[in-house]
Amino acid sequence: MKTITVRYFAMFREHAGLDEETLTIDASTAADVFRATRERHGSAEPTGHCKVAINDVMANWESPINDGDTVLLFPPVAGG
């Protein structure tokens, strides 16, 4: 089990009802974290257009998760 901080943005924040939370979960990759948070908050976005960052560095869904990491979950971006 790993204790991580998950931060939610835009639509994800509204679905979760909070900016961030600390979770103790069995996760080896960023995809595992995303799956766990979707189950937890009952949202249904596919990972396809979403992005993830770990400790303020852009990552991908296969990126490994370590104890103490901060995982940033970004819904599909829409700048401009």
Add this chain to the structure above:
Amino acid sequence: MMATPYCCFHPLPVADMIELTTSIIDPDELRKTLFDPGAGAYSSFEGWIRNENEGQAVLRLEYEAYVPLAISEGENILAEAKQRFPHLHAHCVHRTGLLEIGDCAVWVGVSSPHRDEAFQACRYIIDQLKVRLPIWKKEHYVDGHSGWVNCERCAKSA
């Protein structure tokens, strides 16, 4: 040589930068940051808030950004553009917060020796910014409801 203002928080020369702001974007002022005696061409792009999207009447837009990564990813995009187009200067500003119809949401300006690179670089930068920066927009519609742009489309394709 003309004195150049130096921003101590930024690793790039003043013209080669990306900024996020809650203030009104003034393209006439911003273009001056790209003046360069070696540049024969200037090209810019302004993204404006329009009053409809996908058949819905839009009242205003709300932009949210995750600033640390929007800046670092924006710097990556400008560095890529400068690598593709030698002697390019590029500057970009994106608004955050609540914007009204007609407001400028994003400005990209570039200067280069010739027009071809200027057009291409400007296009490259705005296209990359739109798909890579952690920036989101929520549309507030005339009928009172609101929605995150693209997110609904993403959920539908699940």
